[in-house]
Amino acid sequence: MPPGKYGTQEEWEQDGDQEIFMDFLLPTGIFLKFPVSRNDTIRNIKKMVWKNASREALFCGLRDPDLYVFTCINQTAEREELEEESRRISDVRPFMCVLRLVAREGDRGEKLTNTQISLLIGKGLHEFEAQKNHEVDEFRTKMRTFCEEKSLERQNLPWQRWMEYSFPCELEPCSSPAAGGSSKSKHGKKLFVNVKFESSDESFMLQQDSQDLPVALMKSALKKKATVFRSVRQEPEDYTLQVNGRWEFIYGQHPLGQFKYIFSCLRNGQNPQLTMVHHCTISKYQEDQGRVCSQMYKTRSLSRPPPLPLKKQNTSSLWSINEPFYIHLLQGSRVNADEGMKDCPIAWVNTMLFDYKDQLKTGEFLLSMWPSVPDDKSDLLNPMGTVQRNPNVDSAAGLLIRFPNIRPHPLYYPPLDKTIEPEMNGNTVFPSKDEYLKLKEIMDNKNYTEFFEDEKELLWKLRAEVRDYFPECLSKLLLITKWNKREDVAQMVGLLKSWPELPAIHALELLDYSFPDPAVRSFTIRCLKKLSDDELLQYLIQLVQVLKYESYLDCDLTTFLLERALSNRRIGHFLFWHLKSEIHVASVSLRFGLILEAYCRGNIHHIKLLSKQNEALGKMKALSDIVKTGSQKMTVDDLKLCIRQESYLEALSDLLSPLNPSVILFEICTDKCRFMDSKMKPLWLMYKNPLEQADMVGIIFKNGDDLRQDMLTLQMIRLMENLWKKEGLDLRMIPYGCLSTGNKTGLIEVVKSSDTIANIQRNSSNSAATAAFNKDALLNWLKSKNPGDKLDQAIEEFTLSCAGYCVATYVLGIGDRHNDNIMIRETGQLFHIDFGHFLGNFKRKLGINRERVPFILTYDFVHVIQQGRTNNSEKFERFREYCERAYKILCRNGTLFVNLFAMMKAAGLPELSSSKDIQYLKDSLALGKSEDEALKNFKVKFNEALRESWKTKVNWMMHSLAKDNRP
Structure with a gap:
């Protein structure tokens, strides 16, 4: 097979254990070529090279094999040193089937660690060095020192403390004996854990203590923002292009002053003519494949904005002098001159007036602009956008700014x-x-x-x-x-x-982009340091998102998260995956990559565990791609055959679950694996559990869907469950595990012994048209799974969980509630899945709202709650009381939910991008109303859901018919 045959991931993954011919270039000038198995490791290949080289000339010129390392050209056309010799050649996937042997240089241990970190975070560390950015270099140096000190402290921990770090306990929330529903437990409560070692049993005691629980010149808070607009229209022969530039000085979301300028160009046939409109002289114009490229030099004296809050008044003249100003637009559009123009944003960029050293910027700065359109159309600026430049400089509009040097010495904040x-x-x-x-x-x-x-x-x-x-x-x-x-x-x-100091429920709000002042953010982190590890994990998703609002790499929030992650491996695990899942996002790739590097250097031993998970996810992605894009129609048997390959079995077995690092995925059970029939063909993977022979662990790998909205919804349901339990109300919720691990990839926990309502109804009816109206189907199914005395407990489980999900789905505005995304466990617990729509974004078809009830409460649900007896009103009233009590608890904590959703605006979820999207949540939680008023409104919604439930059944029938008719 010729070199270079394997170039794409699909080619590397589809050929099983087939041998491939590799070319080897030796430092002695000798060229070797022989076949190797694509499953061979780099270490084994090196041994084969030495064996073959021993028969060639100049073999005596080679030294010890450990003094050499293979290099190759990888899939990103970069030279890569293969220091990790346990990797298989199929995982390396060199662009061409050529390996070069070179002498090692530098510290091998350091280079190996760097290689492992690069592979793990999916970003080469050389990219950080290539930035040639002093802020990046100083941040890396500072964080490396900080994290290595934490690592040294951890090595000196007594063995009990080390066990607590490595295997943090997970405790169920429970009602507190303290008045007022406080979450604090009695001081001094102790937890006894039995730890089993290889040759003996030993017990030690862990103590669970619930008490663990601008200033002049605006400093880092002040951002200088620019947004450029264009007119959008079909391209005519004659057109006028007008581009408006708008600048604004902003503190958080508070405008401190703004000014605008306009320039235009007129085209008649093939001869463009340039016209100065206001404050701007256009000196160059060229057209390339329908893209307008204009450049503007030396503006006149700009309109003077309101004076900034400077410490010394004489420096306010900074903004009234003649500033050379340059703009280079790479995007534009044309419009007929006689039809007028309409503003449409095409690019924006934010920058700070002070650098990371608190020094007022001087000199020229070329800012690569972001092409995305701000979501809030009422304000065409983007105050919550990043202050990082667009790294895609080749395709981005460039904005060249010159900050004049107004004094001989630097001006510091x-x-x-x-x-x-x-x-x-x-x-x-x-x-x-x-x-x-x-x-x-x-x-x-x-x-x-x-x-x-x-x-x-x-x-x-x-x-x-x-x-x-x-x-x-x-x-x-x-x-x-x-x-x-x-x-x-x-x-x-x-x-x-x-x-x-504020409790976390109020302090979290201050991490929003509206409060960028460093003094405010330092105060907030001081408040959050009181959070216990469990509480921090509860809010970790949001804390990662608000990192995007930080103006500089080195900030209190970053240090706080790293410190806690290096003190608790469970926190470190989820911090890693929350950051890794968005490393592909250009606006945060640098910041998140640097934090990931710092964490890895502070926890070298965790790299191996995380790398194993990363390797497994890579294999899952490869399997998913084969299933979705294979040239022939893939069958479940074909999938099983792929998994049985040695490289897949090894990668997919014996790892910690990314969903929950307390769960070990031991041996993959190939015969139980399959892919599902939905659009994205998710993989259904089952694992044997040696601790319980009859039990299995299942995960679903999804490729093609953004799971962050599901992850957020399940986090809120888990938080609701915790709040209810602290008030002594256990509604038997099932907030199953869900984790986004990359760009539209992630994992979902399989809830065992469960089925969808749709399947239960179909299996109890003769046709899809009547299945949704069979009110006895659910109760009969529960009877079949819970014979005798078990039925009463199953109905109680159903009643409690149904109440919990009625309240949760109403408060969160969960949409698309058909009978295929509501499930029931054999034990009776009802739960919802698939949260693609929330905050009142209900599905519509042909302009008609398909969901016309506040939440799902059908008569077949009521039939189960009433144990099949229509006159059993006592059971139903108890169910209603559960709902009302649960709703009141959430209303009392409404501010927390609003704050957590507000912090997620930075995530860029389609249905959560601005403050307006959170209004639904404020209304459903009745913020600003008394508890009596809120409960009165909920009772109205409850009765409406019950009265209009027939509409839900019709919607379910239509869904079932559509699914049955699907090719």
Whole structure:
């Protein structure tokens, strides 16, 4: 077989154990060519090279094999050193079947570690070095020192503490004996764990203690933003192009001043003519394949924005001098001159006025712009966007800015203590009774974030009262602070120094992009340090997302997450996968890659475990691609044959589950594996569990769907379950595991001994048209699975779980609720799956809303709850009480859910991209209303769901018919 035959992943994965001919270039100048198995490891191939080279000339010129390393050209056309000799050649997948043997240089251990980290995070460390960025270099140095110190501390832990780190305990939430539903347990409660070693049993005691539980110049908070617009139209022969440039100085979401400029070009036939419109002189124009390329040089003196809150007033002239300004547009569109123009954003970019050293920027900066359109059309800027440049410089519009050097020495942002020292908080203000009542009214309204001018003045006047009596409302005070007024900024930052620490439910809100001030973010992290490990895991998804709002690589949030991840391997496991799953996103690839590198250097031993999981996921992706894109129709038997190959069996067995590192996926049970018949052909993989011979562990690998929305929904359901349990209400929820592991890839936990309502109904009926209306199907199925006395317990499980999911799906606005994504376990627990639509985004067909009920509560559900007796109203009223009690608990914690969803805006989910998308959640949780008002509204929704349930049955019937008619 000729060299280079294997170039694509599909070619490498489909040929089984077939031999391939490889070319080997030796440092002695000798050329070798012989066949190797695609499943051979690099180590075995090296042994074969030495054996074959021993029969060739100049063999005596070769030294010890360990002094050499193979290199190849990889799939990204880069030279790669194959230091990891346990890798198979099929996993290396060289672009051409050529390996070159070269002498090792440098520290082999360091190079091996670097190779392992690069392979694991999916990003070469040489990319960081190629940045030639001082901020990147200093961050890597600082984080490496920090993480290696943490690693050394961990090595010196006593064995009990080391066990706690390596195998953190998972405790079920339970109701607290403390008043008011506090989540804190009694101090001093101890947990006894029996640890079994190879040759003996030994017990040790773990103690579970629940107590573990701008300032001048705007510093890093101030961003300079630009958005460019274009007019969109079919390309005519004659056209006028007008491009508007808009600049705005923004603190968080607060505009501090803006100015605009316009330029246009007129084309008649083949002769473009350039016209200055306002403040801009266009000096160059060229056209290339329908893309407009204009360049503008030396603007006139720009309109002066409002003065910035500078420490020294004379520096405010910075923005009134003649600034050379350059813009290079690579995107544009044309429109007929007589039909007018309509603004449509084409590119944006954000940058900081101060660098990571707190020094005011000077000189020229070429900013590669982002082509994506901001989601909030009411504001054509993108204040929550990244401050990183677009790395795709070849295809991006470039914006060249020159910051003039206004003084001979660098201008630094003043230290915090010097900023607030002369500006404490003035004289004490004693509010009148009316003022205090008005203040209390504002503070009590949880859904109140827009204020009238008189309310803003009152809040600012009584800011000390807010600190002393309403500290959890800090965000409201920050929102009305005048960040373009130096005195107010100094007073707010000074007030923060004496602000009491907030519970996590309120502190999390302050990590939103609306609060970029470093003093605010430092205060927030100080509050979050009180979180227990279990609580931190509960909010980890959001904490990773808000990293995108940080202005600089080195920030308190990054250090906090790394410190906790290096102190608890479970936190480290999920931090790794949450970061790794978005490493492909250009705007965060650099930041997330650097954090992943730092974590790996601080936990070298975890690299091996994570690499095994990464290798298994790679094989799952390869299997999925073969199933989805194979030249011939793939059968389940073909899939099983692929899995039985040695390389697949080895990669897919004996690893920790990415879904839950406490679960070991021992031996894959090939005969039980299959792929499902849905559009993306998910893989259904089953594993033997040697700890329980009759039990098995199952995972579903999905390739082609973004699982982050499912992951978020299940996180919220898990949080609801925890809140209910702390109040003594166990609604038997099943928030199964779900983890996004990459670009539209991820894993879902298989819930064993369960089936969909659709299957149960179809198996109990003669036709799909009548199946949805068979109210006895569910009860009869439960009777068949739970004979005798077990039936009552199964119905109780069904009643509790049905109540929980009725409330959860209503609050979260879960859509697309057909009978194929509602399931029941044989033990009676009902649960929902597949959360592709939420926050009230219900499915429509032909402009008609297919889902017309607040949540799913059909008469066959009621039939099971009432144990098959129509007059059993006592059981149904108890079910209604469960629903109402569960809803009231969620309403009391409504702010937490709103804050967590708000933090996920950075994720870029289609149905959660702006504050408007969260309005559904605020309405369903009745924020701003009393508990009685909220409960009254829920009762109306409950009755509506019951009364209109026949519409759900019709929708289910249509779904079943459509599925049966599918080719």
